[in-house]
Amino acid sequence: DGGITQSPKYLFRKEGQNVTLSCEQNLNHDAMYWYRQDPGQGLRLIYYSQIVNDFQKGDIAEGYSVSREKKESFPLTVTSAQKNPTAFYLCASASPSNYGYTFGSGTRLTVV
Amino acid sequence: AQSVAQPEDQVNVAEGNPLTVKCTYSVSGNPYLFWYVQYPNRGLQFLLKYITGDNLVKGSYGFEAEFNKSQTSFHLKKPSALVSDSALYFCAVRDKDTGRRALTFGSGTRLQVQP
Numbered sequence: 001d002g003g004i005t006q007s008p009k010y011l012f013r014k015e016g017q018n019v020t021l022s023c024e025q026n027l028n029h030d031a032m033y034w035y036r037q038d039p040g041q042g043l044r045l046i047y048y049s050q051i052v053n054d055f056q057k058g059d060i061a062e063g064y065s066v067s068r069e070k071k072e073s074f075p076l077t078v079t080s081a082q083k084n085p086t087a088f089y090l091c092a093s094a095s096p097s098n099y100g101y102t103f104g105s106g107t108r109l110t111v112v
Numbered sequence: 113a114q115s116v117a118q119p120e121d122q123v124n125v126a127e128g129n130p131l132t133v134k135c136t137y138s139v140s141g142n143p144y145l146f147w148y149v150q151y152p153n154r155g156l157q158f159l160l161k162y163i164t165g166d167n168l169v170k171g172s173y174g175f176e177a178e179f180n181k182s183q184t185s186f187h188l189k190k191p192s193a194l195v196s197d198s199a200l201y202f203c204a205v206r207d208k209d210t211g212r213r214a215l216t217f218g219s220g221t222r223l224q225v226q227p
Contacts (some may be wrong), residue, residue, distance in 0.1 A: 094213060
C-alpha cells in the first residue's frame, strides 16, 4: 500500500536534547511538509520541501531543522533551541497534480 | 499572505439534522480550498477540495461545500449528521497564483453530533 509513515508515534525528550522525527513516503510525491499542531491553534507550517536537496522555512521554523536527501524521506529535528517543543507533529506529502496533501498519522512529542 | 478563519470552536448538532461548519479565507490571488477531518491522535483525512469549476463541491461521507467568491467563504455542509461525524474539522487554503504549494490551515472546528 502506498502511504506516508511517521515514527515513532510517541516520543519523550529531556530538556536540552535534540530529537529527530521520521517521515517516509512511498507515494512518489515530490513535495513534503512538516506541521505542528497545538490545541486551539490549528496546524502551523514548520518547513517544507518541493524538491530533493531543497527546503524552505515555514511560519515557525525557529528551533527546528530538516533535510531532504532522498525523495522519500523528510526528517525533522527538534533542537534544544525550540523553547516549547511539546506538541503533535504532522508530516504530509503532495504531488503537483493532486493539489492537496496526504498526511501521516503524526508523532506526539513530550518534553519531560 | 494567505489565511483561513473558522469562527466557531465547536458546533453541536443533533443526529439527523443538517450541519454547517463555517470557513472564510483570504488570499491575494485565486484560491484552492480544502476540508480535512481529524479523529483523535490521528493524521488529517481529506474530505473535499475546490480547484475550479462548479462552486458546489461534493466529497467523502456525504459532505459538500460551496465556494462563494464574493463572500470569500467555503462552508462545509451535510444534509443529515451522523454521530460518527463527530471529529475535528479543518479548512485550508492555498493561493493558486504563487509557486508556494504549502497549505494554510484554520484553527479547526470541533463537531459534536448528539444521538
